[in-house]
Structure formats: structure tokens, C-alpha cells
Amino acid sequence: MTMTQNDRLLLNAYIDGELDPAHVLEFEQRLAEDRPLADERARIEALRGAMRERLPRATASPELRRRVAALARPRPFGIAKQQLAAMAASIMVAFAVGSAATYLAIRGDRGELELLVSSHMRALMASQPVEVASTDRHTVKPWFNGKLPQSPRVIDLAAQGFPLVGGRIDVIGLTPAPTLVYRARQHVISLTALPGSLGARGPLRPIDGYNAVEWTDGSLAYWAVSDLAAPELENFAKAFRAGEAEP
Amino acid sequence: MDRGDSKARFANVVIPHLDDAYSLARWVTGNRADAEDVVQEACLRAFRGISGFTGGNGRAWVLTIVRNAAYDWLRKNRPPAVVHVDDLEAVERMRSADDAPPAGDNPEAALIARANEVKLEAAIASLPAIFRETLVLRDVQGLDYREIATITDVPIGTVMSRLARARRRVIEMLGADR
Numbered sequence: 001m002t003m004t005q006n007d008r009l010l011l012n013a014y015i016d017g018e019l020d021p022a023h024v025l026e027f028e029q030r031l032a033e034d035r036p037l038a039d040e041r042a043r044i045e046a047l048r049g050a051m052r053e054r055l056p057r058a059t060a061s062p063e064l065r066r067r068v069a070a071l072a073r074p075r076p077f078g079i080a081k082q083q084l085a086a087m088a089a090s091i092m093v094a095f096a097v098g099s100a101a102t103y104l105a106i107r108g109d110r111g112e113l114e115l116l117v118s119s120h121m122r123a124l125m126a127s128q129p130v131e132v133a134s135t136d137r138h139t140v141k142p143w144f145n146g147k148l149p150q151s152p153r154v155i156d157l158a159a160q161g162f163p164l165v166g167g168r169i170d171v172i173g174l175t176p177a178p179t180l181v182y183r184a185r186q187h188v189i190s191l192t193a194l195p196g197s198l199g200a201r202g203p204l205r206p207i208d209g210y211n212a213v214e215w216t217d218g219s220l221a222y223w224a225v226s227d228l229a230a231p232e233l234e235n236f237a238k239a240f241r242a243g244e245a246e247p
Numbered sequence: 248m249d250r251g252d253s254k255a256r257f258a259n260v261v262i263p264h265l266d267d268a269y270s271l272a273r274w275v276t277g278n279r280a281d282a283e284d285v286v287q288e289a290c291l292r293a294f295r296g297i298s299g300f301t302g303g304n305g306r307a308w309v310l311t312i313v314r315n316a317a318y319d320w321l322r323k324n325r326p327p328a329v330v331h332v333d334d335l336e337a338v339e340r341m342r343s344a345d346d347a348p349p350a351g352d353n354p355e356a357a358l359i360a361r362a363n364e365v366k367l368e369a370a371i372a373s374l375p376a377i378f379r380e381t382l383v384l385r386d387v388q389g390l391d392y393r394e395i396a397t398i399t400d401v402p403i404g405t406v407m408s409r410l411a412r413a414r415r416r417v418i419e420m421l422g423a424d425r
Contacts, residue, residue: 058270064265
């Protein structure tokens with residue numbers, strides 16, 4: 001006797017307890033009479049048993065668990081303790097400069113801000129938030145040279161309460177963007193500079209609790225993203241802009 | 248929704264299912280490091296989309312996001328692994344016509360029951376992605392047909408046929424490897 005595809009579906013559903021009671025009775029009668037069907041049942045049950053008993057339970061590693069839990073913690077910078085143990089708090093400044101053509105292509109109403117917030121959050125979840133760790137801007141700035149056509153202006157804001165942490169390169173849309181990392185108090189800020197100036201625009205609404213501030217300087221638009229309270233983020237922006245005026 | 252709310256919801260809805268999320272990602276991608284990347288990306292998506300979770304089955308919601316993140320990963324990193332579903336089902340239909348199992352004293356069942364971990368994993372890993380995920384969701388994660396249909400976004404009938412075929416293929420592989 002050959003087994004039809006329908007028999008197979010019924011058999012699997014029977015084994016999985018997905019048959020309704022009326023069909024269960026009928027099917028059990030068939031199983032009692034149909035040897036090939038009963039044999040196939042034994043094989044499937046054997047497979048299920050083997051999978052249940054032999055396959056190791058895959059569990060998320062403590063490292064992965066820690067990274068994911070960091071998303072739900074009040075302080076997103078709870079991660080990367082090893083590198084930054086000395087820092088009670090951090091600010092991350094993402095400083096992105098890229099090609100105007102690719103940047104314009106991704107630029108939307110809220111689109112660019114969402115990309116920046118996502119980048120910021122990804123960095124927070126990564127095991128290491130910076131690729132070059134240094135509080136010295138004369139170390140961080142040259143690191144970008146040769147990696148990107150333009151290296152970002154790196155400003156020392158330690159005196160204002162925003163010491164430098166380091167830098168990395170993010171990709172915003174399709175644009176590789178140099179990223180500077182600063183710290184201050186117990187919060188994290190991402191400041192991103194992208195080519196192009198901004199038109200007049202109302203205050204940015206928070207996304208997932210991350211505030212944003214933006215301004216234009218010359219041919220660059222700067223974006224600060226952080227879980228820091230909005231007024232403090234404004235202070236950071238002011239300090240950064242004031243810092244730029246110095247040599 | 249303010250951040251405190253979304254963080255609390257994320258902690259309640261997503262984090263309890265992290266092992267399941269990782270397990271599914273591990274089976275789809277085939278290795279630990281890629282599975283971690285997929286879970287991380289999925290958790291970010293879940294966090295961003297937590298306000299869209301309307302309650303109900305949190306596990307199915309999380310696994311749906313993980314599944315989609317895993318497929319995005321496959322498309323990007325292993326394009327050949329994502330076979331067009333229609334093609335695959337056609338191939339399967341042709342195969343299943345003549346694969347009646349042998350009758351007899353059923354030594355195969357004993358063989359399957361003794362299959363060691365390595366053979367079993369290899370057999371499951373060799374299944375095409377959509378068959379593998381259906382089998383894993385059912386027999387590793389223990390989800391019912393309706394949940395699997397929701398997560399993989401297909402009718403229950405498709406879940407049934409994928410599951411039946413996945414099991415048959417694994418049985419053939421284990422039974423043939425004497």
C-alpha cells in the first residue's frame with residue numbers, strides 16, 4: 001500500500017496533536033490496520049524523540065544577553081564596562097561627513113534621524129563602542145585620515161564636561177561616516193555631521209526616548225542624538241559650536 | 248510612548264524569549280556568531296517596534312521578528328540559501344510521489360532513535376531554509392501549527408506539508424546513513 005501525501009499530512013498532524021477528536025478516532029483505526037502508516041508513525045516519533053533528547057538546547061550567551069538587556073536599561077551606556085570602567089558616564093558624539101550625493105539619496109522627512117538613532121543604538125549594543133579609544137584628539141583625528149576622504153574636526157570639550165572617548169566609522173545609509181565618541185555624566189549623545197544644510201524646521205521630536213538637536217555650520221548639518229534630557233543636549237550643542245570657533 | 252515605557256515593555260516581552268530567539272537564529276544561520284548578529288538586529292527592531300505589539304503571544308511576536316531578521320541576513324550573506332518557495336515546493340512534489348517508505352520490521356525507527364547529535368544536526372542543517380525553520384519551530388521550539396503559520400506567514404496547510412516533508416527528508420537521511 002502506498003502512502004498518499006494526504007496520509008502523511010494527517011499522520012503528522014495526528015502526532016502533533018493537531019487533529020480534531022473525530023478525526024483522531026478515525027485515524028487511530030487506520031493506524032491499527034495499516035502497517036506502512038504505523039511504521040512511518042514509529043519513524044516520526046523516533047525522530048521527534050531524538051530531537052528532543054539529543055539536540056542541545058541553544059542558549060543565548062551571557063554576552064548577547066548583556067547587550068540586549070542594555071537596550072532595556074535606564075542607562076544605555078551600561079555596556080562596554082571593560083573598556084570604559086573608569087567612566088561613570090559617557091557621551092557619544094557621532095560626527096559623520098560623507099558624500100552629498102549618497103546622503104541626499106537617503107534623506108527623508110524623519111528618515112535621516114531614524115538612521116542616526118539606529119546607528120547610535122547599534123553602537124551601544126556592540127561589544128566595543130569605539131574603534132579607536134583615546135581621550136586625545138591628536139590621536140583620534142589622524143585615525144580617520146586615510147580611512148575617509150575627510151576627517152572630522154575633533155574638539156576637546158573636557159573642560160566643559162564632555163571628555164573625548166574615541167572614534168569609529170559608522171555607515172549612515174550608504175555613506176561611511178567618521179564618528180567621534182565623547183562622554184559626560186551618565187548619558188550618551190550622538191552628534192552627526194552630514195553634508196548639506198538644513199532648511200528651517202521645528203524642534204525634533206524624540207524617537208524611542210532619544211532626543212535630537214540639529215544645526216548647520218557652513219556646508220555641514222550637525223545632528224546630536226542622545227538619551228540626555230533635551231536642555232542638557234542643547235548645552236552640549238552650544239559647547240561644541242563654541243569649541244569650533246577656537247583654533 | 249516614552250522611553251521608560253518602551254524599555255519596560257521590551258524587558259517584559261522580548262527578553263524572556265531570548266533563548267528561543269537565539270535558538271531559531273542559530274538554526275537558520277547555522278552558526279553562533281551570525282546568530283548573535285541576527286538576534287541583536289532583531290532585538291533592535293523589536294525595541295523600535297515595541298509599541299506595535301498589541302499584547303497576546305509575545306513569543307510568536309518575537310520569533311516573527313527574529314525570523315524576518317534571519318531571512319534578511321540570509322538574503323544578504325547567503326543568497327543561494329533562499330530558494331524561491333514555489334520552485335522548491337514543485338521539486339518537493341516531484342520527489343514525494345515515489346518515496347514510499349519501506350515496510351517491514353521497522354529497523355529504521357530504531358536507527359533514527361539512536362542517531363547521535365552530530366548526525367541529527369547535520370541532517371537538519373542540510374534541509375532548505377523554509378523546511379528547516381518549520382521543523383525547528385515545531386520540534387525544537389514546540390510551537391503549534393497556528394503559531395508557526397503566523398511566524399512564517401503561510402497558511403496552516405503549507406505548514407503541514409513543509410513539516411511532513413522536512414521530517415521525511417531527515418528520516419531518509421538518518422535511515423540511509425548506516
